[in-house]
Amino acid sequence: MNTLAWIGMLGIVILTLLPLAKKENRTKEEMRKVIVTLAIILGIIITVLVFGVNYLLALIVGFSAMIVFDKKTYTKKRLSIYGSIILIIGIAGFAISRENPEYVLNHLKDNPKTTSLYLAENGVTLITYQSDVVRPLASTVKILIAAEYAMQIDAGQLNKDSLVPLEDLNRYYLKNSDGNAHEEWLNAMQSEGKIKNNEVTLHDIAKGMATYSSNANTDYLIDLLGISAINERAKALGLTQHEDVYPIVSAILIPNQIKSESMNEKQLIKKLEAMSMEEYRTLAEELSEQMKEGTIKAGDVTYGPSTDVQKVWSDRLVGASANDYGKLLAAISNDQFPKTASETIRDLLEWPMQLNESNHDRFVHLGAKGGSTLFILTDALYAEDHNGDKIEIVLMTDDLNFWQGMLIRNNMNSFESKLLGSEDFRLEVQKELSEM
Structure with a gap:
């Protein structure tokens, strides 16, 4: 609920x-x-x-x-x-x-200014619908963070078995701000006996980011890996339209930070929108550092912004193009990372293979990471079947109203599943969108 x-x-x-x-x-x-x-x-x-x-x-x-x-x-x-x-x-x-994959296709056709779809099969790009437009990624950005984490593990800069106190993670946890993702991850860790002396392994933190989409884990990793290293990784991977990464959780605190007692909500939103992205990112980084140091105690913060304030936060989330993430998925699927890094990032992203045993009947590899806010729904996935055929899909939607968001969430899985399993449907989607 x-x-x-x-x-x-x-x-x-x-x-x-x-x-x-x-x-x-x-x-x-x-x-x-x-x-x-x-x-x-x-x-x-x-x-x-x-x-x-x-x-x-x-x-x-x-x-x-x-x-x-x-x-x-x-x-x-x-x-x-x-x-x-x-x-x-x-x-x-x-x-x-009811499952209706056609709903997602129709939404793409009806909303070219706020949607993108990228699909490539065996290295050949079939669909590039608005795929060069930069849109907010929401939690799909965590694929890039996972890539930098995997590379630092490969380089020996980090040890995935190192232990991290839960207290260090909780500094970044803002209750009720992530759809209970962090709490669900903690419950899973507890039930699996992976919390010992109130500590968890670094790799379990990374898996909590990828599988459960914990924003607290994400901001911890952003600080550990280094923002500059993550942004440089995007450039090294050829993600030419990727915006600079900044902390997710601390950005939620920006409205409270800049609001004065005499300011009403309309004035607050106007001030937020007037901030340059450089100012916004810098403030998010400063607030994240204060959360890490304990100057700002996340546990004392009450989260409850209005829908309009959340819209500003959502619009300013890190953006990139569908082309960028299609390129990133292909690099993962084709093992273009060093061996250990490749194994590490696959272990993080291929949670659908562990979650659903029936996926083993269809795929050798299936990795995915999606993201959502009240207004955004994004997903990026790669798959390889038992014949060695590979597909990468990136779907991005923005400016969703409540009804659209609900229907796309209900039908995205069937849409993607049909794209993966039916060549005829892929050709239909390609034809429909190419005529736009």
């Missing part, structure tokens, strides 16, 4: 309990309704969190249950109204939950 889902549940609880504020409303019948409603809400939460049922499906079932237990339901007029509502919700739910 995401934040909006929790807000929705809380809203229902408040609206349910509100009538009881008046003593005359506390009748047996009203109390029965409240108990039934709260029980259904609790059931929805348990069903989603414990049994992993789709939230929308659980909500529809819960709404239906509320209708069934309401005595006033059983009139012709009410049955007709509720039946229509359930039908509409059911149709909307089906549209959202």
